[in-house]
Amino acid sequence: MKKEVEKYIQVYLRQFSHLGPEVAEFIQPYLSIRQIPKGEYYLSSGEIQHDMGFVYEGLCRRFFINDKGNEITTGFIQENEYVTDYPAFIRQQPSKYHIQCLEPSIVVNLPYEVIQESYRKFRQSEMQGRLIAEKVLTILSDRVESFLFLTAEERYLNFLANHEDLMNRVSLTHLASFLGIERQSLSRIRKRIASK
Template sequence: MEKLIEYILHFGNLNQQQIDFIKSKATELELKKDDYFSEAGKIPKYIGFVSEGVFRFCYYNNKGEEITYYFISENSFVSDQQKFDAQAAATDYIQAVTDCKMLVFSKKDWDEILNTILDWDKISAKITHKCLTEAMDRRSPLVSEDGTTRYLSFLEKYPMLINRVPLSLVASYLGVTQQSLSRIRKNIR
């Protein structure tokens, strides 16, 4: 819980009463590896803060291939924010890559925080902006780089994930086959 509060305080000031209110609205949730936090076609139930574990964002392309396009690990918020806010059906999946522990907020509780804490909308907007900026920074170079450069960038941006995420998911994220990733890894050792 303290990591969540520490994270939020980077984006704005809260008094003890506001902190206690946020804590009272958080619920602990554990997901097993391969469980879904959010599924395409369903309305996202929660916004979450990851205490332990790794999640991936993925979708299926028009060929039915599963494409991983983002990873989230500890001390970060995870949500399909736009669909959560609108209470609309998600188009992507958010899946636990490892066993995960998190603090979650239902739409009702998130709205209560928004309606109770002055300037929560500004704090929330800053958090969302940071998450979107990080996603874009991690994703945009992948379009123009070769496989080796993409893999080296992955190692630089996600240093703690390489031993926690299956190589098949890393290959999907990088847009290469698992065989190509094996060759890339072999060539840079």
């Protein structure tokens, strides 16, 4: 098991290799591994996320529950991506989202306080934080704009083009929710595209 844990940590530390060895050496002792069974939650609505998670293996779904009690999927997080409600994380405020594992998942965690200390100690470490923030902002912006400027079919085709690897890992119910349409509508879109 120790060898496995070391492997997870080394993959995670590669994210910091461009910052120089001192950053990786500083954060390594604070890293922890969380193995989460399918269906369990990495984060629940109302909780404060104290660690920045990195998916070594598995797939997670970020969602909220609307006023009608429906689960609205807002994103999927797979291998080599950060699992976080980033705006709430950087403010250390309770999340409005649930993050649930759709597959058994292995997540490498780094505490918020260590990230902040790393920013203070290593100027180049701030660059990593900025890159994460830019990526999160781009994902959020792309999602909002897809609802403003694309049809449901275009959103589906866009998902297919950018996340083809997820098509066999995500249920049609979750995908339809993510695309903002009913499952029956998604089935019709898929049938129409298949017949072209």
